[in-house]
Amino acid sequence: MKKIRRSSLAVLCAVLVLAVALAPAALGLLFAQQSLRHDETARLNRVADAALVRAEDVTRHLSSALGEIGRVPDEPCSASYLRELRRIALEHRAVRDAGAYDHSGRWQCSSLLGAVAIGALGGRKLPPPDWRGRDGVIAWFDLVHMPGGDESLVLGRDGYYVAADPAAYLDGLAARPGAIPDASTNASPNAITKPGAIPASGLGVINTEMSRVIATTPSADPSVMLALYRKPADAPADDTADTPYVVRRSVTMPIAVVVSAPREALPERLRSLPWGWLLGGVAAGVALAGWAAFFIVRHMSPRGQLTDAVRRHQFIVAYQPIVDLATRRCVGAEALVRWKHHNRIVRPDHFIPLAEHRGLIQAITDQVLDTVLLELGEFLKRYPEYYVSINLSASDLTTPRFLDILTPAVARQKVKPEQIRIEATERGFLDAEAAKEVISAFRDAGHPVYIDDFGTGYSSLSHLQNFRVDALKIDKSFVDTIGQDAASSSVASHIIEMAATLDVKVIAEGIEREEQATYLHARGAQFGQGWLFSAPLTAAEFIRYVGRTRAG
Secondary structure (H helix, E strand, O other): OHHHHHHHHHHHHHHHHHHHHHHHHHHHHHHHHHHHHHHHHHHHHHHHHHHHHHHHHHHHHHHHHHHHHHOOOOOOOOHHHHHHHHHHHHHOOOOOEEEEEOOOOEEEEEOOOHHHHHHOOOOOEOOOOOEEOOOOOEEEEEEEEOOOOOEEEEEEEOOEEEEEOHHHHOOOHHHOOOOOOOOOOOOOOOOOOOOOOOOOOEEEEEEOOOOEEEEEOOOOOHHHHHHHHHOOOOOOOOOOOOOOEEEEEOOOOOEEEEEEOOOOHHHHHHOOOOHHHHOOOOOHHHHHHHHHHHHHHHHHOHHHHHHHHHHHOOEEEEEEEEEEOOOOOEEEEEEEEEEEEOOEEEOHHHHHHHHHHOOOHHHHHHHHHHHHHHHHHHHHHHOOOOEEEEEEOHHHHOOOHHHHHHHHHHHHHOOOHHHEEEEEEHHHHOOHHHHHHHHHHHHHOOOOEEEEEEOOOOOHHHHHHHOOOOEEEEOHHHHHOOOOOOOOOOHHHHHHHHHHHOOOEEEEOOOOOHHHHHHHHHOOOOEEOOOOOOOOEOHHHHHHHHHHHHHO
16 A cells, blocks of 8 residues: 555656646747747748849849830841840840730740741740730730740730749749748759748739739749738638738839748747757756757758768769760760768759758868869879869859869869869859859869859849850750750750850750750750760779770
8 A cells, every 4th residue: 555655656746846847848938939939020021021122123124124125126026136135135134035926916936946936836825914004014924835835924015025934033032041942933952041941831922903923932822822912900810810921012013022931830940949948947867868869869860960971071973974976085074972871872962952051062062072183183184185073052152262272172183273164053143243253263263164054044044144154054954855846845956056156165964865966966066964975983984984985
């Protein structure tokens, strides 16, 4: 009986001790929740302000481009008219395409594909417009399948139009602290938000005259965005009652933006709070166990494993040969980073976004450079006609940090600067002025600069105008459509023509079939890479591959 009583007392004491220990944690939880709500609102306001500025800027560019087209005196769809359209598209970064249509809405010509390509579309027509402005401007908010193969938002007037990627209204927001993830529908695996980002459910841009949604982030429900926009401050509770949101209306344009955060955002973030200080009343042993569990979980998380991989130099480099399409001889290689984790290779698209998000990408890039010079330094010194290109992240296109590391490293190995080349994606050009200076610095130091995955961003044409580069790399998605009955199958040839006009070289990525290589070479592409020539190789395999192509 006494044993039973002692057991019951022990259980009761344990319950009381646990209740006392949990009391301060409960109070801390309430204060933390209030603080998080305040921070949530502040972040949403910052994102909404930035989104409205972006939306106004894009709308201003589209309206300006439309006005310039209306002042072109040449005959619509003539060669001189098309030249003017391309010039206007180059000067306005938000414009994806510009062209003309007849009185019945049939497409006549396009700055991207010209008049001949449009003729092959069998008289495709624009649907009835969704909105008509007081100044004669008409708009199609429901995305139109354009001749170039992309769905676009279109503005038109008097038989001419400009087309834009709806993502242009959101692009660039993901690069700002506190911004919304997935801000672009064209986001690549490297399109990652900075620390402190809101796990928001959506961002939408709305035409206020028609109450029509113009663009949303992929995670956003357009109907929810519209409901939040229309919702009065004193509206009764409904399905959106617990959704934190902010609406910003332009005072000069018929547009507004809505930014919302999901209901589950607060509970999810509460689970990541440093519970140690909330559980200050708990016994020392429990606290130590909690901190030990926190450390283990953090260490075993993807972030912790990647941090450990950087510290342990677990990254290796594979070399994708680049060949001369005329002679089929190797001229160089692209350095592709790989993570060797527990005797298996982790794909770059699985860890590069996390590395960029956590500020580890620069350390990885430095290790790639060290590995390239270690493995191929002697080879490059012996054969100065070969080169290796290294991919840079957006963060290394805004400062001279990597160039300051690259210059002495190349000098120590006695490798010529032009043998280490730089590849930069368009996503790295968000800070255009800083990127322009850094790119010029690389070229002045003797390192050629390539634009990687060219054609996948809405601002490709403006980049060619603003940045001096040495080569364009045609994205694999355009190479894949060569020889197929697809609207985008001729984009590769247009990029090649554009590059020839600007006197820059062309490297086609992802060549897998002989007919693709033949097609690209016939139209003026100088170089190519892909599995038709070789899979990515180790350093030793690459040196042997070079020897075979030299002998051939």
